[in-house]
Amino acid sequence: MASVAGAGGVDRARPAVLTDGLHVRRGSTTALDGVDLRVAPGRVTGLLGPSGSGKTTLLRAILGVQLVHRGTVEVLGEAAGSRGLRRRVGYVSQSPSVYEDLTVGENLRYFARVLGVGRDRVEEVLDDVDLARRRDQLVHTLSGGETSRVSLGAALLGRPELLVLDEPTVGLDPVLRESLWTMFRGLAAGGTTLLVSSHVMDEATRCDELVLLRSGRVLAQATPEALLERTGRTTAEGAFLALVTGEAGP
Numbered sequence: 001m002a003s004v005a006g007a008g009g010v011d012r013a014r015p016a017v018l019t020d021g022l023h024v025r026r027g028s029t030t031a032l033d034g035v036d037l038r039v040a041p042g043r044v045t046g047l048l049g050p051s052g053s054g055k056t057t058l059l060r061a062i063l064g065v066q067l068v069h070r071g072t073v074e075v076l077g078e079a080a081g082s083r084g085l086r087r088r089v090g091y092v093s094q095s096p097s098v099y100e101d102l103t104v105g106e107n108l109r110y111f112a113r114v115l116g117v118g119r120d121r122v123e124e125v126l127d128d129v130d131l132a133r134r135r136d137q138l139v140h141t142l143s144g145g146e147t148s149r150v151s152l153g154a155a156l157l158g159r160p161e162l163l164v165l166d167e168p169t170v171g172l173d174p175v176l177r178e179s180l181w182t183m184f185r186g187l188a189a190g191g192t193t194l195l196v197s198s199h200v201m202d203e204a205t206r207c208d209e210l211v212l213l214r215s216g217r218v219l220a221q222a223t224p225e226a227l228l229e230r231t232g233r234t235t236a237e238g239a240f241l242a243l244v245t246g247e248a249g250p
């Protein structure tokens with residue numbers, strides 16, 4: 001079937017991420033145990049699961065930096081980790097990936113040069129992540145929330161089609177969390193695909209689709225509404241517990 005490009009040039013027919021029978025071992029642990037995943041383009045998909053369930057490992061496999069023992073990972077129609085994906089995929093890890101001894105502006109200009117994008121894009125991104133007034137401040141003097149927004153800004157410079165965020169709101173206050181989620185929703189509305197990992201279940205309802213991971217397996221993939229309906233629970237946390245304990249309906 002021919003694929004159809006939707007708003008913002010998003011190919012709505014092809015999944016942004018497709019994994020098939022993905023098995024990953026890390027040390028003596030089976031970190032991913034046969035993961036079949038489809039991430040819809042132009043939407044916000046939340047990857048939820050308890051600590052150690054394999055969220056970071058799955059993101060690493062999608063980024064192409066994880067040794068895969070079995071199965072395949074396709075990202076934006078290419079094999080994960082392909083050179084052609086370098087600018088098309090943005091990644092924000094749990095730890096800051098910017099230079100602490102440079103200013104906010106110096107960091108973004110540096111990453112812009114690496115990516116081959118112009119200075120005007122740096123100005124746009126500074127506004128997007130609300131750091132224009134911090135441009136001349138050294139990163140090591142920023143608050144935790146500001147530092148994570150510098151990392152996010154660096155990831156946004158190349159206008160990635162897929163943005164992978166590993167626990168982006170961890171340690172942030174409710175106001176900052178709100179403003180980040182507003183930005184994520186705005187990016188998705190513009191056609192960007194977002195894959196956001198979190199163990200904060202109350203963020204689940206902000207996503208279009210949820211993937212619940214447990215012990216390296218996908219327990220469920222559905223919209224938040226479908227998940228609540230299926231389990232008869234009123235919160236994502238309740239739904240997750242119901243699925244884990246087998247109390248949810250078929």
Ligand SMILES: Nc1ncnc2c1ncn2[C@@H]1O[C@H](COP(=O)(O)OP(=O)(O)OP(=O)(O)O)[C@@H](O)[C@H]1O
Pocket residue numbers: 026027028029030031049050051052053054055056057058199
């Ligand atoms: N380098 C490693 N060597 C051995 N085992 C590892 C390694 N990294 C991760 N693991 C194991 O793989 C499993 C999945 O880890 P992973 O970091 O993907 O989980 P997670 O869901 O992201 O957890 P968290 O929410 O705590 O970050 C865990 O059991 C972990 O102990």
